[in-house]
Amino acid sequence: MQAERTFIIADLTAFAELSGDFNPLHTDPVAARRTQFGECVAHGVFVLMWALDSLQAQSGSTKHWAKISAKFLRPVKAGLKVTATAKEKSASEISVTVSEAGRVLLQCDVTCAESNFGKKITSARNEIPPRAIPAEARIETTTTGEALDLFWPDKLGVKLFPALAAAQSPDSLAALLASTQVIGMKVPGEHSVFLSLDIAFTPHPAITQPFTYRVAEYRKSSQRLGVAIAGTAGHGMLWALVRPAPVAQPDMAAVMQRVPEDRFRDRRVIVIGGSRGLGEIAAKVLAAGDAEVALSYRLGGDDANRVVTDITARDGKATAFQLDTACADWEKNLAANCAQFNHLCYFPTPPIVGGDGSTFNTELFEKFCNVYVAGFVNVAQWLAKQNAGQFSVFNASTVYVESPPLRNLEYAAAKAASEACCRWLAAAYPKARVYAARFPRLNTDQTASFLSAGEHDNLETMLAELSAWLPT
Numbered sequence: 001m002q003a004e005r006t007f008i009i010a011d012l013t014a015f016a017e018l019s020g021d022f023n024p025l026h027t028d029p030v031a032a033r034r035t036q037f038g039e040c041v042a043h044g045v046f047v048l049m050w051a052l053d054s055l056q057a058q059s060g061s062t063k064h065w066a067k068i069s070a071k072f073l074r075p076v077k078a079g080l081k082v083t084a085t086a087k088e089k090s091a092s093e094i095s096v097t098v099s100e101a102g103r104v105l106l107q108c109d110v111t112c113a114e115s116n117f118g119k120k121i122t123s124a125r126n127e128i129p130p131r132a133i134p135a136e137a138r139i140e141t142t143t144t145g146e147a148l149d150l151f152w153p154d155k156l157g158v159k160l161f162p163a164l165a166a167a168q169s170p171d172s173l174a175a176l177l178a179s180t181q182v183i184g185m186k187v188p189g190e191h192s193v194f195l196s197l198d199i200a201f202t203p204h205p206a207i208t209q210p211f212t213y214r215v216a217e218y219r220k221s222s223q224r225l226g227v228a229i230a231g232t233a234g235h236g237m238l239w240a241l242v243r244p245a246p247v248a249q250p251d252m253a254a255v256m257q258r259v260p261e262d263r264f265r266d267r268r269v270i271v272i273g274g275s276r277g278l279g280e281i282a283a284k285v286l287a288a289g290d291a292e293v294a295l296s297y298r299l300g301g302d303d304a305n306r307v308v309t310d311i312t313a314r315d316g317k318a319t320a321f322q323l324d325t326a327c328a329d330w331e332k333n334l335a336a337n338c339a340q341f342n343h344l345c346y347f348p349t350p351p352i353v354g355g356d357g358s359t360f361n362t363e364l365f366e367k368f369c370n371v372y373v374a375g376f377v378n379v380a381q382w383l384a385k386q387n388a389g390q391f392s393v394f395n396a397s398t399v400y401v402e403s404p405p406l407r408n409l410e411y412a413a414a415k416a417a418s419e420a421c422c423r424w425l426a427a428a429y430p431k432a433r434v435y436a437a438r439f440p441r442l443n444t445d446q447t448a449s450f451l452s453a454g455e456h457d458n459l460e461t462m463l464a465e466l467s468a469w470l471p472t
Contacts, residue, residue, distance in 0.1 A: 134189045196239045213228065360409060
């Protein structure tokens with residue numbers, strides 16, 4: 001068996017309605033951009049059920065599940081084309097793999113039995129589960145399970161998974177859906193990543209409720225959480241990671257304590273990508289030093305307005321505007337918001353994802369270059385035109401240019417190309433001041449990991465680099 005699919009946001013939203021797992025990692029592109037993945041990813045259980053549905057449809061099997069063990073190894077990002085394959089291990093065991101370009105994203109083993117669910121009264125309610133807000137991280141272990149209602153809205157279920165709906169027990173389908181709701185909405189909740197599941201679709205001998213869950217184990221060192229599930233619909237174990245929450249940068253009050261109040265006076269600075277991360281810090285440092293700042297955002301309008309509010313509440317000068325250098329209206333937006341500016345700080349970035357560490361991913365390199373090279377040069381040349389070649393540019397680069405990590409060659413190479421662009425701009429515009437800052441690993445949404453943060457002080461590092469760019 002083999003099947004292919006590209007998951008899009010509309011698919012993820014439909015599955016969220018079916019399962020009740022509305023974690024913003026899956027359904028909100030603006031919120032997802034502040035996760036370590038940088039964009040929406042498909043629910044692991046959605047990918048699993050699609051693969052199983054494809055298998056069921058192609059095989060024509062009427063066997064129902066006795067047990068499923070699945071590992072969600074890598075994220076399936078929205079827009080990514082994946083391939084599902086199945087291999088029969090025995091008369092009752094099947095191995096299913098979902099992959100992309102040779103990388104295994106999901107592995108699953110299914111143990112089957114003859115179907116007899118038609119004789120059973122289901123506990124699953126034939127309705128859409130109520131929509132809720134995901135809980136903050138809950139990690140306390142408990143000995144008593146919390147009950148969770150089971151839902152299998154037949155009409156939507158048949159639409160999304162017709163083969164499974166025809167062959168599997170509503171309770172089994174509902175239990176599988178409940179597993180993603182537990183991880184994404186309950187424990188750990190909002191800041192979670194589903195790692196694996198092991199579910200036996202037989203009643204737990206001691207639990208009479210359809211479905212319960214409890215935190216059975218928490219490993220602080222690795223931020224792993226084990227959730228035991230049990231009930232008449234089945235029993236087993238779910239494992240998840242507690243992922244880092246979006247990184248909060250220093251507020252304006254803290255920045256003002258570190259920056260001389262007139263350090264950047266009379267500067268008018270465009271900060272591209274200033275709604276979060278390093279761009280947010282740069283905007284605050286410049287404004288704290290009495291510069292006038294116009295900061296741009298691509299998707300995060302609320303984040304940008306939050307930064308502006310923080311700055312202006314402390315009598316700083318800042319505005320926000322939308323800009324996407326890949327869109328045809330980018331020059332119009334710059335002209336409307338930055339006509340009198342002659343300084344540029346360039347911080348935008350696509351999601352910083354790694355390659356495989358052994359080959360060069362041209363597509364990934366080009367994705368980085370579209371932002372770090374083409375976007376950068378276009379905006380810099382627009383500024384040069386507005387100011388008769390007399391302007392200042394600050395480009396955010398990385399120490400990885402000097403020693404690229406194995407899995408970040410494409411990222412480092414694109415940043416190196418952006419530095420080459422800086423040297424070209426300096427030669428092409430002799431009156432310009434062009435500066436490339438090689439930042440170390442700092443604590444931002446893009447660089448936060450599950451186990452460690454940046455080792456350097458964001459504010460101190462940014463102030464030093466901006467001061468080197470614009471010396472007194």
